[in-house]
Every structure is written in structure tokens, then in C-alpha cells.
Amino acid sequence: MVDVWLERILFYGLALVTVGSALVVTFGRNLVRSAFALFFTLMGMAAMFVYLAADFVALVHILVYIGGILVLILFGIWLTHRVIDLDIRAGRIQLIPGLILGLVLMGLLGLTIRSFNLAARTPAPYRATASGIGRLLLSTYLLPFEIASVALVVALVGAIVIGRRETSR
Amino acid sequence: MQDSYALWMYLPGLILFIGGVAFVILNVVLSHLIHPHVRTHEKYLAYECGEDPIGGAWIQFNHRFYLLALAFVVFDVEVVLLFPWVVVFREFGWFGFIEVLVFIAVLLFGLAYAWRKEALVWDKPQPMYQAGPVTVPAVAQEVRTDGASS
Numbered sequence: 001m002v003d004v005w006l007e008r009i010l011f012y013g014l015a016l017v018t019v020g021s022a023l024v025v026t027f028g029r030n031l032v033r034s035a036f037a038l039f040f041t042l043m044g045m046a047a048m049f050v051y052l053a054a055d056f057v058a059l060v061h062i063l064v065y066i067g068g069i070l071v072l073i074l075f076g077i078w079l080t081h082r083v084i085d086l087d088i089r090a091g092r093i094q095l096i097p098g099l100i101l102g103l104v105l106m107g108l109l110g111l112t113i114r115s116f117n118l119a120a121r122t123p124a125p126y127r128a129t130a131s132g133i134g135r136l137l138l139s140t141y142l143l144p145f146e147i148a149s150v151a152l153v154v155a156l157v158g159a160i161v162i163g164r165r166e167t168s169r
Numbered sequence: 170m171q172d173s174y175a176l177w178m179y180l181p182g183l184i185l186f187i188g189g190v191a192f193v194i195l196n197v198v199l200s201h202l203i204h205p206h207v208r209t210h211e212k213y214l215a216y217e218c219g220e221d222p223i224g225g226a227w228i229q230f231n232h233r234f235y236l237l238a239l240a241f242v243v244f245d246v247e248v249v250l251l252f253p254w255v256v257v258f259r260e261f262g263w264f265g266f267i268e269v270l271v272f273i274a275v276l277l278f279g280l281a282y283a284w285r286k287e288a289l290v291w292d293k294p295q296p297m298y299q300a301g302p303v304t305v306p307a308v309a310q311e312v313r314t315d316g317a318s319s
Binding site for chain 2: 003007010043047050051055056059060063064067068069071072075076078079126127128130131133134135137138142145146148149150152153155156157159160163
């Protein structure tokens, strides 16, 4: 019983960190500060994946999003000339469309969540998912697995093509 | 090897994370609390024969960093996709090995392309000086001839 309560307290603490840092990302004035706040958001999301019994997704999330994408975002900020001094909060130019889009998205998410009868479902058992994913990747989903490498090469070649154009000036 | 685990097995990771964050915050706050607060003009100058800084510390990075970071993300994802294979490596044997070889070969093509297009070459800063024989300024030559004549 104590275990359940501690788990619950931890969950709400992590959720608070995730949502709070996400708010800092959105409303922060300093781009670099926003990027570093994004680290805590992504870390909290990885913890949510752990709670959802998706340990492999949590690992991928930390490796790719925190180790890769976040570094890419920081480089993007530091590479941009004189962007640090700018106050980059989005103005209220698109307040009405933004509100509508946000509400529609929230409604869609709410409908999706409501369509599942969460109370009737037993929570997924915590078991290591990597081996199961490996078995499926090498048999049933072999083609998507190989196509993923092609997609990665496309991303790399595209990045080089765009990056080269920058250097040739 | 057991497949099932309890949520509590992640607790050391959480403690490590909180400990790391707390360590940084604690040290910054502690040093702010105990360091002497004497602010004189001299303390903000460069020490002795140190160089005076030009401009701010927020300089524009070499744009090569971005391309390298992008290449890193691509191979990061590759490594992540290899993890599930490693776990079931023994079950699939040579069949799985060849599948993964094809996967890596496609990505090696991307690496070869990056190499061929010189995307991995670092942009070196252009030297500002001219190589060649040293020319003595006219003023210095005058001084020398003066010294030789006297």
C-alpha cells in the first residue's frame, strides 16, 4: 500500500516537473534557457514512458531526444548570429487560430482517451520490451526495419546537401 | 535473465538524476553564499598580461557543428535500432546478422556520401598573415643605416 502511494506521489512530482518545464519552454524569454528547460520536459516524458511499462521507448527517448535532438537545437541556437539577445516570445499575432487549434487538439485527445475504458483495463505488467521488439523487427517488421536505414540515409544526404549550399557562398 | 521487473528498479536512475541536478544547484547556491562579496574595478580586469577579451562570450559557433550534430543524430538512431537485435542475437543467428548487415550497409553508403562530399572535413580558419620573405619596415631600415653610419 505504501508502495502504491509513493509511486503515485512520484508520478505527480514528475508530471509537475514535465508540465512546469514545458511552460518555461513556451513562455521563456531566453532561447537558451528554453532549450535547457526542454531537457527537463524530455526527461519527465522518459519517466512517463517508464510508468507506461515501455522501458525501451524511455531509453530511446533519452538517447535520441536528449542526446541528439536537444544538442541539435542548442547548436541551432548558438549557430544563429545574435539570436541570444532577442526576446523571442511568440507575440499574440495568432491568438484566435492558436486557441482554436489548441482546443480542437485537446478535444480530440480527450475523445480518444474517453473512448478507452481505462478502469476496465489491467495495467500492463512491467517486463523488458527490448527482446520482444527485436524479435518483431527481425521477422514480421523486417521491411520497415530496413526502410528505416534508407530514411536515415535520406536524412543524412539531405542535411549534407543543405549544409554544403551554406558553405559554398 | 528475468524479463519482468518492478517499477522500483528505476529508482536508482531517478536518484542519480535528482542527485546530479541537486549537486549543480547546491554548489552554485553554496558558492554564492560563502564567497566574499567585494566588488572592485580591478577584480574584473584581465589578470596581469592576460588578453583583454574582444566582444561577448556568446559568439556564433562554426556552422560545421550543426552538420556534425545532424550526422550524429542519424547514427544515434542507427545504434538505437541495433539494441533490440543485440538482445535476441543468439536466437536469430546468421539470418539476423545478415539482415543487420544490410541495414548497416545502407547507412555506410550515407557515411561514404558524407565523406565524398567532404562534409566531415572541418573548416579551418584562413590564416591572416602572408607567407614569404620578411620585409623590414622603412622606418626600421632608416634607424639601422643611421646606426651603421655613426
